[in-house]
Amino acid sequence: MEILKPLQKNGYNTQTFQSSNLSKELSIELNRCGANEYTKVSFPVKYGIFSKLETCDYIFEFNLNHEIRHARSKKRTWLHPSEWLKRTMGNDWVYYSTGGYSGVFEALGEYYLPNLTYPTNSLLGGKPFEESGIDDIVKNWHQIIAQLPDTGMPDEFSRWIQSIRQQSPEGLQKKAQQLFDISGSRVTVMPPDARHVDYNIIPLNISDGCLYKCRFCKVKNKKEFSIRSKRDIDNQITRLKRLYSKDIVNFNAIFLGEHDALNAPCELILKTVQDAYDAFNFQSSYMTKTFLFMFGSVASFLNADKILFETLNRSPFQTFINLGLESYDQATLDLLGKPLTRKQVGQAFEKIQAINDTFPNIEITCNFVMDESLPDSHYEALMTLIRESVNRPKPKGCIYLSPLKFGSPSRQVLYDFYKLKALSRFPTFLYMIQRL
Ligand code: SF4
Known part of the structure; x- marks a missing residue:
């Protein structure tokens, strides 16, 4: 593989407009340049190039394809000024909450907790989508922007509002379906490591299905x-490039699907x-x-x-x-219906350490x-490994602990997690299952 050095380019022209009509306060910032590197900080950071629309009641942000990507209300009903809604490429709304900053970072490795609208194995969070301020935006954002004036402003702003x-919302749902159609299915589970790019991944399937069809697994398919x-x-790459279109400049991550891409041939x-990398022009990504x-x-x-590891390590x-x-316990593996032996798990864990110790660009x-x-x-067997x-203590080689049950947050399991984390010599976090 050729080694390509990323270049940073920003040919975008930021323009702002502020309405002088006090009864209809409105400000627009086109092509605002957000942060260009993913960071872990305890205040909200917006990434990439986007456009921002602010009224007296709301702040909306749009990607370079004019699709809504973030929103929050300025009304009193909004839960917290540092919390926001994000719309994913799969057209889900996700509410990012601080969790009062208590324990979220320790549990997830991130300062914000993604609250989802569908059942998952999360142990944290409440039910923010039942809050009127959040429900209002999810249901009415399009109606709100449809009522905004688009005259009395320079042409480029009025064209942008149009x-x-x-x-x-219907068009965005169709586009999400097009994304799923490109690979033939929705990404039902993203790797936990995708948190490092706030789950902003381009999904590309090089394989389907998995080897084991474990009895306990809720995300497997029949393939x-x-x-x-x-x-x-090649066909997926061409169609993905077309679908992400102008906004592709805001992406710098791919997810090779499906559940065991590593089982595909090395070449x-x-x-x-x-x-x-070449087709998505990652060397010129804003990120x-x-x-x-x-x-x-x-x-x-x-x-x-x-x-494979040597070549990936040298890649961009x-x-x-x-x-x-x-599990590293045979009785548990059998209980889970995972067709593996304790010995195989031990060998894999050993090889993980060797790879992580050898290759700085691979985790x-x-x-x-x-x-x-x-x-x-x-748990006893787990301790012998971690x-x-x-x-x-090891700085890399995250251990993710994944609650088995969906839709059933348990204080006991959370308490057990913190106990295991305190004893672990690896970075240890909860795995919260999210789809794209
Ligand atoms: S845990 Fe992995 S290997 Fe097992 S069924 Fe689920 S996707 Fe397949």
């Missing part, structure tokens, strides 16, 4: 593991990431650095050749590969399950 109005043809992948993985995310399995990881990508190990992370119903032997296997 353009954002054309991106209706037998199979590999996509080069032609199919296919390397060729795909290079082709995607610095480039990220690659994928899932792997114990088998695909143990089979993966050194050459910061690579994160997430493996579902689930292999792994998941283990948590639930009140699991035997003590599961505490006793190393004699000092």
Whole structure:
């Protein structure tokens, strides 16, 4: 793979307009330049180039395709001035809450907690979508912007207002469906490491299905593991480029799907990431650095050749590969219906450490399950890996603990998580399952 150095380019012209009519306060900022590097800070940061519309009651932000991407209310009914709504490429609204800043960072590794509208395994958060201020924006944002004046301002602003109005909720839902159609299915689960880019990933499937079809898993599908043809992948890249269109300049991350992309041939993985890098023009992305995310399995990881890691390490990508190990206890693996042996899990964990210690641009992370119903032997075995296997704290190789149950936050499981985290010698966080 050729080594390409990212260049930063910003040919965007920021323009602002402020209405002088006090009864209809309105300000517009076109092509505002937000932060160009993902950071972890305890105040809201907006990334990329976007346009902002502010009225006396609301702040809306739009991407370079004129599609709404963030919103918040300035009314008293809004829960917290530092919290906001984000609309994803899959057309979900996600409410980012501070959680009072208590424990969110410790639990997730991020300062903000994404609250979702669909069932997940989250142990934190309330029900913000039941709040009137949030519900108001989710249901009425388009009507609100439809009522704004689009005259009495310079042409470029009035044309911009007309353009954002054309991106209706129905149109955005259709576009999300087009995204799912490109690969043939929705991304039902993103790797936990995608948090490093606020889940702003371009999904590209090089394979389908997974090897194990574990009994406990709620995100699996019925597809037998199979590999996509080069032609199919090229076709996805072309269509993704068209779909992300002008806003692609705000992206710097790909997710190679589906549930075990690491089981695809090494050449296919390397060729795909290079082709995607070139086609999506990542070297000119507004965002610095480039990220690659994928899932792997114990088998695909143990089979993966050194050459794959060596080449990825030299590539422009910061690579994160997430493996579902689930347990280092045979009784628990059997209970979960995960067709692996304790020995294989141990070998994978050992290889993870070797890769993480050798390659600075690659991080292999792994998941283990948590639930009140699991035997003590599961937690005892986990300790031998995440505490006793190393004699000092490790800076990388995140351990994600994934609650088994959906829609059932449990104080006990949260308490157990904090206990495990305190004992772990690896960065340890909760895995909150999110779709794209
Ligand atoms: S945990 Fe991974 S390997 Fe097991 S069924 Fe789910 S997606 Fe497949």
